[in-house]
Amino acid sequence: MKLLMLPALLAGLLLQIAPATAATSASASIDWDSLNIQLIDLSGGLDAPTLTWTSFYGQTNTYAYTAHPYDYQYTWAERYDLSTALSSSTVTALGQSAATQDALAHTASSASQEGTVPASWGYGYSNYAYGGSYTTGYFTLTGNGVALFTMDWSVEGQGDVDAWDEYSYAYASLYGSYSDNLYNYGYANSGYGSYTGYAGDFAAEGTFAMAVVNTSPGGTTGSLQTYTYAYSQSPNAPVPEPETYALMLAGLGLVGVMARRRKA
Numbered sequence: 001m002k003l004l005m006l007p008a009l010l011a012g013l014l015l016q017i018a019p020a021t022a023a024t025s026a027s028a029s030i031d032w033d034s035l036n037i038q039l040i041d042l043s044g045g046l047d048a049p050t051l052t053w054t055s056f057y058g059q060t061n062t063y064a065y066t067a068h069p070y071d072y073q074y075t076w077a078e079r080y081d082l083s084t085a086l087s088s089s090t091v092t093a094l095g096q097s098a099a100t101q102d103a104l105a106h107t108a109s110s111a112s113q114e115g116t117v118p119a120s121w122g123y124g125y126s127n128y129a130y131g132g133s134y135t136t137g138y139f140t141l142t143g144n145g146v147a148l149f150t151m152d153w154s155v156e157g158q159g160d161v162d163a164w165d166e167y168s169y170a171y172a173s174l175y176g177s178y179s180d181n182l183y184n185y186g187y188a189n190s191g192y193g194s195y196t197g198y199a200g201d202f203a204a205e206g207t208f209a210m211a212v213v214n215t216s217p218g219g220t221t222g223s224l225q226t227y228t229y230a231y232s233q234s235p236n237a238p239v240p241e242p243e244t245y246a247l248m249l250a251g252l253g254l255v256g257v258m259a260r261r262r263k264a
Contacts, residue, residue, distance in 0.1 A: 024196065025111040026157040026168035028228035030133075033104040040146040042215075049145030049214060054221075055138045056081055058106075060088040064095035064129040067236050068117040088131070094234065095129035106133045108228040110168070119238040126165060128233040135226045141178070142219040147212040149176060149224065154205035157230075159196025165235040167197040171228070174208035178222030186212070193229075 041048045061076035073090035085102040097110040108131035117125050141147050157168040171193035179185035188210035194202040214220040 023111060023113045024157075024159040024166055024168040024232040024234055025109070026155075026159075026170040026196075026230040026232050027107065027109040028155045028170045028172040028230050029105050029107045029153065030172055030174060030226045030228055031105050031152040031154075032102075032226075034150070034152040036148075036150045038148040038150075040148065041144070042146065043144035047144040049141060049143035049147060051139055051141050051147050053082065053137055053139050056136070058086060058101050058133075058135040060086045060099035060101055060108075060131075060133045062088045062090040062097040062099050062129075062131045064090035064092045064097050066092040066094040066115065066127050067125040068115060068121075069093065082137070086133075090129065092127075092129075094127035095232070097129040097131035097230070097232075099131040099133045099228070101133055101135060106135055106226055106228055108133050108170075108230040110230040110232040112232040112234040114166070114234045115236045116239045117236040119240045121238060123238060125236045126233050127236065128231065130229065130231040132230075133226075133228045136223055137225075138221070138223045140219050140221050141212050141214045144215060146214075149208070149210045149212070151208045151226075152205065153191060153208065153226075154203075155192055155194065156201075156203040157194060157196045158201050159232075161197070161200040163197050166233065167195060168230070168232045169193065169195045170202075170230045173225075173227045175225045176208070176210040176212075176222065178212045178220050180214065180216035180220040181218045182216045184213070184216070184220070186210075191227075 039049045059078045063074045065072040071092040075088040077086045087100045089098040094113045094115045099108045110129040112127045153172040155170040157170045159168040173191035175189045177187040190208035192204045
């Protein structure tokens, strides 16, 4: 009977060696191509409003990590104008991420896959990746009128429900604020973030809107900030190391020899 068990035991060992192929992924995007600034004149043509961008800062950063074989990669880039395109990306065996900025969109994406680690490591080791894109633009509104800002955003993620060690997260945030020397001020925000461990796959989209009013002779100053972030994580299953397999196979072989001797 022990001889009949040997093929089944070997098959079980081979199944443990093969890594799983499940994956998680996430992405977030803010559509700068959809940015619309509508100027509304309240002066009857006597002092029409004008909006000017005064300064700008953008940054992308990405990170990817694979526990076994150990590897991590990190990149980042920055810009101080509206025209330069940024692109950051990182790739390891079981983690990938990317982040971009250009005149069309600011995006962040991530993906990770399951793997294995030596059994001596135990549990708690994961492969993961994240990408982020951050932007701030500063402006001045002069004249007597209103500037109405609108811009679209979207997020999505793929992962399992109630998976504490295998999940993805995506977040998009837009925030605007303004003030003048007459102590008038205001702000607006929009965005969304979600985690697949709560409800599984998700997707959402929306539109940011902000109205900036200027009646001050000195003008109104303000800023528009956008942020995208995506994170993915996948677990590693502990498996016996090669020398452990050798010992186990030797032991199984000894069991077979002993069984044959008893049968004889």
